[in-house]
Amino acid sequence: MRGAIGYHAGVRKIIALVVLISLVVVPLFWYRSALAPVEPGSPVRVSVQIPKGAMVSDIARLLKEEDIIRSSLVFTLYVRFHGLDRLLQAGSFILRPSMSVTDLVSVLTRGFADELIITIPEGFTVQDIDALLAEKGITETGAVVACARTCDFSSFEFLPKTLKGPVLRSPEPVEGRLEGYLFPDTYFVTVEEFQPKLFLERMLSTFRRRVVQPFAKEIAESGRSLHELITMASLIEEETRTNEERPIVSGILWKRLKAGMGLDVDATIRYILGKPQGVLTEEDLRVNSPYNTRKFRGLPPGPIANPSLSSIRAALRPQDSPYWYYLHDSQGNIRYAKTNDEHNVNKAKYLR
Numbered sequence: 001m002r003g004a005i006g007y008h009a010g011v012r013k014i015i016a017l018v019v020l021i022s023l024v025v026v027p028l029f030w031y032r033s034a035l036a037p038v039e040p041g042s043p044v045r046v047s048v049q050i051p052k053g054a055m056v057s058d059i060a061r062l063l064k065e066e067d068i069i070r071s072s073l074v075f076t077l078y079v080r081f082h083g084l085d086r087l088l089q090a091g092s093f094i095l096r097p098s099m100s101v102t103d104l105v106s107v108l109t110r111g112f113a114d115e116l117i118i119t120i121p122e123g124f125t126v127q128d129i130d131a132l133l134a135e136k137g138i139t140e141t142g143a144v145v146a147c148a149r150t151c152d153f154s155s156f157e158f159l160p161k162t163l164k165g166p167v168l169r170s171p172e173p174v175e176g177r178l179e180g181y182l183f184p185d186t187y188f189v190t191v192e193e194f195q196p197k198l199f200l201e202r203m204l205s206t207f208r209r210r211v212v213q214p215f216a217k218e219i220a221e222s223g224r225s226l227h228e229l230i231t232m233a234s235l236i237e238e239e240t241r242t243n244e245e246r247p248i249v250s251g252i253l254w255k256r257l258k259a260g261m262g263l264d265v266d267a268t269i270r271y272i273l274g275k276p277q278g279v280l281t282e283e284d285l286r287v288n289s290p291y292n293t294r295k296f297r298g299l300p301p302g303p304i305a306n307p308s309l310s311s312i313r314a315a316l317r318p319q320d321s322p323y324w325y326y327l328h329d330s331q332g333n334i335r336y337a338k339t340n341d342e343h344n345v346n347k348a349k350y351l352r
Helices: 002-034 056-065 072-081 103-110 126-133 143-150 196-214 215-221 226-239 245-258 264-271 308-315 339-348
Strands: 046-050 091-095 116-117 188-189 325-330 334-337
Touching: 046 056, 056 072, 072 325, 091 103, 091 116, 126 143, 143 196, 143 226, 188 196, 188 308, 215 308, 226 245, 226 264, 226 339, 245 308, 245 325, 308 325, 325 339, 334 339
Parallel strands: none
Antiparallel strands: 046 091, 116 188, 325 334
């Protein structure tokens, strides 16, 4: 009997030990698993806004709703156990489901993410892009412009090899001269790893994917080169304010070009002078540049901005109209005219 009693007592001890181990090991295993990334290796990025005054539990719930963490409870326990609850920062963060809780907390306590969201607006020039990136502290002023002029982008077959114009006595090399072909979009940038050439290549790749490939057939059937179309699209981008205007202005400009008339687009003069605002003087209008479409007929040698998809579509699909002239009044409304006399009346009436 004593042997049996001793045997059962030993079994109970073993069971109790197993239960005890389970009560410790299982939660620990669960805790450590919940610290791991939701989706290791995922390229997905999520913009998360942490409001001011948010408690740890609020932040944990927000991250769980965005599928950035496995468990809001484990996130909260981790932060509080390490005494970091008062160090979490408010603000906008780029977070990834491939980040562990440790990585996430590191970002949230530093107050900034390793990546930034950079939106390149439609109509920006290379100079504008350079200024924006410098303003954000991503690179030094002039670095993007310098690379656009000197870096090798010959792998992008759609870029023009040369630019020609009325006062360019010889072809001007444009390896790296990318105006018009840098697609305006939202890009994720890792500040510490930023390189102007790689960023410009990403923009060129996006242009290929969003413009060159999907519009290949339409471009071929247009009877115009890609360079002519993008140059015209850049004029449309700078000369219009709404999507409704773009096809009509496109039709006017293509019609004037075909008729051998001057395009008279002041935006091309502003571009070459680097004068986006202010009144153009008589001296400005006489500038001896192939980009002066008041002085020289035909398209300028190249684009004057990086156009939007809507402007590119308008260049490809101009709308017929009886108009030959247009202007915007002081309220931003467009005024069309069929004749030069009507146009002069509009100028006297609306440009004050």
